[in-house]
Amino acid sequence: MRPGFFASRWGIVLAGISIGAVAALLQKLGNPANMGVCVACFQRDIAGALGLHRAAVAQYLRPEIPGFVLGSLAAALAFREFRPRGGSAPLARFLLGGFAMIGALVFLGCPWRALLRLAGGDLSALLGLAGLVFGIAIGVRFLRSGYSLGRSLPARAAVGWIFPLFMTGIVLLIAFRPAFIFSSETGPGSLHAPVLASLAAGLLIGALAQRSRFCTMGAVRDLFVARDLHLFSGVAALLVTAFLVNVIAGQFQAGFRAQPVAHSNHLWSFLGMTLAGLAFTLAGGCPGRQLFMAGEGDGDAGLFALGMISAAAFAHNFGLAGAPDKIVEGVVQVGGPAVPGQVAVLLGLVVCVALGFAMRERWEESEAALQRAGTGTGARRGTGMGAGTGMGTGTGTARMREAVDAARKGGSR
Amino acid sequence: MKTLDVRGLSCPEPVLRARRAIAGLAAGEDLEVLVETATARENVLRAARSMGCAVEIEDRAGGYRLLVRPAKGNSLQ
Numbered sequence: 001m002r003p004g005f006f007a008s009r010w011g012i013v014l015a016g017i018s019i020g021a022v023a024a025l026l027q028k029l030g031n032p033a034n035m036g037v038c039v040a041c042f043q044r045d046i047a048g049a050l051g052l053h054r055a056a057v058a059q060y061l062r063p064e065i066p067g068f069v070l071g072s073l074a075a076a077l078a079f080r081e082f083r084p085r086g087g088s089a090p091l092a093r094f095l096l097g098g099f100a101m102i103g104a105l106v107f108l109g110c111p112w113r114a115l116l117r118l119a120g121g122d123l124s125a126l127l128g129l130a131g132l133v134f135g136i137a138i139g140v141r142f143l144r145s146g147y148s149l150g151r152s153l154p155a156r157a158a159v160g161w162i163f164p165l166f167m168t169g170i171v172l173l174i175a176f177r178p179a180f181i182f183s184s185e186t187g188p189g190s191l192h193a194p195v196l197a198s199l200a201a202g203l204l205i206g207a208l209a210q211r212s213r214f215c216t217m218g219a220v221r222d223l224f225v226a227r228d229l230h231l232f233s234g235v236a237a238l239l240v241t242a243f244l245v246n247v248i249a250g251q252f253q254a255g256f257r258a259q260p261v262a263h264s265n266h267l268w269s270f271l272g273m274t275l276a277g278l279a280f281t282l283a284g285g286c287p288g289r290q291l292f293m294a295g296e297g298d299g300d301a302g303l304f305a306l307g308m309i310s311a312a313a314f315a316h317n318f319g320l321a322g323a324p325d326k327i328v329e330g331v332v333q334v335g336g337p338a339v340p341g342q343v344a345v346l347l348g349l350v351v352c353v354a355l356g357f358a359m360r361e362r363w364e365e366s367e368a369a370l371q372r373a374g375t376g377t378g379a380r381r382g383t384g385m386g387a388g389t390g391m392g393t394g395t396g397t398a399r400m401r402e403a404v405d406a407a408r409k410g411g412s413r
Numbered sequence: 414m415k416t417l418d419v420r421g422l423s424c425p426e427p428v429l430r431a432r433r434a435i436a437g438l439a440a441g442e443d444l445e446v447l448v449e450t451a452t453a454r455e456n457v458l459r460a461a462r463s464m465g466c467a468v469e470i471e472d473r474a475g476g477y478r479l480l481v482r483p484a485k486g487n488s489l490q
Contacts, residue, residue, distance in 0.1 A: 007455045081451045088423065143429060151421030154449075154475060213452045218424060225425050226432065226460055284423030296450075 004079075006211035009233055015212035016237030022201045023116055023238075024245035026064075029193035033251065033260030034120035036242070037064060037205070038113035039287035040104035040276075041261075043305070044312035044321075045189050046170065049182050052313035055321075057187025061174045063195050066167035067202015068288065072210035072295025073164045074203070079211070084160025086299030088152035092355060093300050096283040097290070097307025098314070099348035103275030105312065105321040106337045106345050107131070108262050110287045111216035111280070114273065115235065119242035121252045122259035124269060131270035133220055135277025140224040142282065142356035149283070149359060152300055160297025163305065171199070188261050209292045217277065217286035257332045258325045265336025268322060268345070272337070275348045282352060282359075320344045415442060419457070420449040420476055427453040428460045431481075435464050438483055449476040 005011045023036030035041055041058075048059030076082040104110045107128045109117060114132060117125035139147075173181055174195060184190040192198065208214070212234060219231035246252040257264045280286050283304050285293060290308075293301035315321045323335035337345070417434045419427035431446050438444055446461075448454050454470065454477045461468050461481045469480040 079451075083450060085421070085449070088421065143425065148426055149423060152423075153421060213455065215424075221425060222428075226428060226463070228459060228463070230459060284425075 004211070006208075007213075009230060012212045012214065012230060012234035013237045015208040015214050016234035017241045018208055019112075019205050019214065020119070020238035020241030020243075021245050022205060023112070024119070024242045024249065024251065026193045026198065026201055027120075027246075027251055028249050029197050030191060031193050031198075032188040032191045034117045034122055035109070035113055035188065035261060036116055037201075038109050038116070039065070039068075039291065040101055040110035040308065040312070041108075041113060041188070043101070043287070043309050044105060044315070045184075047309050047312040048184070048189060048316070049173075051180065051182055052309070053316035054182075055316040056182075056189075057184050058189045058316065059182040059184045060189040060192055061170055061181060062192070063171070063174055063199035064202035064205075065291065066170045066174075067199045067204075068206040068209070068291045069164055069167040069295040070171070071203035071206020071208075072292040073206075075207040075210040076296040081210075082160060082297045084155045084157050084297040084299070085152045086155045086159050086303075088300050089149040089359070090300055090303050092149055092359070093283050093304045094307035094310075095351065096279040096355070097287075097304035098311035099352060100276045100279035100283070100287065100304075101308040101311035102315055102320055102341075102344050102348055103135075103272045103277075103279065104287070105315045106272030106341050107269045107276070108322050108324065110276070111273075112238075112286075112288055115216065115239050116242055117259065117262060119239055119252075120246050120260070121254035122262050123254065123256045124259060124262055124264045124266065127266040127269040128273040131273030132217075132277040134270070135274040135279075136217060136220045136281050137224060138274070138353075139278045139281025139356070140221055142360070143225070146360040146362055147282065147356055148361055152298070155297075155299060157297075159299045162299065163294040163302030166302075174199075206292060206295060209288060210295060213289075214292075215286050215289040217280040218289065220277075221281055257334070258327050261324050263322050263325050263335030264332075265322065265334050268336045268342065271345050271349075272322065275345050275352065278349070278352045278356075282356060315341075315344075318344075414445055416445045416447070418447045419453060420447055422453075424452065424456065428456045431457045432460050432464065435461060435466060435481060435483065443483075444481040446479040446481060447473075447476060448479065451477075454479065 026036040042062035042065050045058050045060045045062050049061045114125045114128045214234050216235055219235040222228040222231050290301040290304045320341040322337045325335045326333040419430055458468050465484045467482045471478045
């Protein structure tokens with residue numbers, strides 16, 4: 001299949017406009033202020049609803065999250081892009097997902113919410129966005145020096161279906177509301193749009209993002225890597241559209257302090273998002289993108305998302321998340337993370353930098369392997385994709401891939 | 414013709430490696446890039462075009478094959 005409309009500049013801009021408008025409208029319909037869509041916050045709420053943490057204000061089965069995955073799944077199936085795959089440093093990806101979540105919860109938002117906070121007038125989000133860009137810049141340095149989590153391999157169909165089925169289970173829990181599910185009565189977890197509106201919004205965004213490859217981290221990364229504005233134009237469209245809808249809907253209020261579900265502890269906003277940006281870059285996608293890839297059958301992306309959900313539980317059990325600003329007797333009390341959250345961010349930065357150094361491979365060696373293998377694709381054309389021409393993690397992986405492809409073609413499913 | 418196999422690599426590694434391989438091509442030499450996902454296909458396509466190359470895409474079992482032809486007389490360094 002050829003690249004279609006959504007691979008074009010107008011395609012990604014249309015996706016950004018749709019996501020920005022839908023997010024701002026979800027706020028009008030009941031989602032927390034400046035939190036029409038937040039992958040980190042919503043996964044945290046799901047962790048709470050499942051009882052993995054007991055922060056009473058952050059427990060709700062957010063339908064948007066399964067919507068993202070299942071919308072992406074539907075689009076991937078419809079356009080024959082569902083490719084079950086996995087096996088690229090799964091545990092490292094789980095860890096990166098975990099630290100990305102801790103960084104995001106210290107800031108109080110994923111990159112999507114950072115944009116939505118700014119679009120709602122929360123200027124303290126600028127520090128988070130600056131941290132995000134800084135973290136991505138560090139990650140790009142590692143990528144340029146040969147950082148790689150290694151290749152994934154084609155997997156059996158079941159691997160690709162596990163995460164979408166887990167999300168289907170969340171939808172069933174939303175529908176049947178069993179007694180063991182926790183539900184916030186106050187705080188952001190109690191604020192939500194009607195279930196069907198949230199689910200429909202999630203499905204729409206999931207499908208659009210799968211087609212357009214929308215990625216907030218990738219938008220900045222591609223500027224550094226290749227001066228490529230493609231993804232950035234989608235993110236800019238999201239920001240501008242959400243801003244305009246917020247102004248029209250009376251949801252815009254400019255200021256640095258005491259903004260909704262946010263803190264003005266700028267240093268830790270910056271450092272929290274530095275950690276998140278670095279972890280997203282090392283794992284190859286923002287938290288939304290990881291969910292869309294999981295919908296396309298990428299088991300490693302599903303594990304990244306599970307890492308995020310697990311760390312959300314740790315973050316609230318151990319008091320790592322940032323506290324919002326409070327107004328006490330007319331005076332703003334600046335929030336932010338307590339000492340455990342600060343330690344967790346610094347530990348996360350150390351772990352991510354260590355992974356960045358530890359997972360480098362020499363492209364020179366890869367290229368030498370390519371030279372040794374010659375240009376043998378012609379001879380192997382009958383077996384599908386050329387193998388034995390592996391560049392990167394070596395010809396061993398290429399041979400293994402060939403074996404997996406052959407086994408799948410042989411009908412051993 | 415050189416071959417670059419970036420199947421299974423996470424974003425943006427296919428683009429980084431493709432850009433480097435294109436820049437290293439000898440005059441008149443073409444590059445075959447094997448990618449697995451549609452995302453990598455589009456990203457490599459954009460990168461190659463931005464470097465002044467013509468690209469042909471072919472569906473293959475388990476992915477796509479991109480044939481990258483640098484424009485004649487175009488310096489890619």
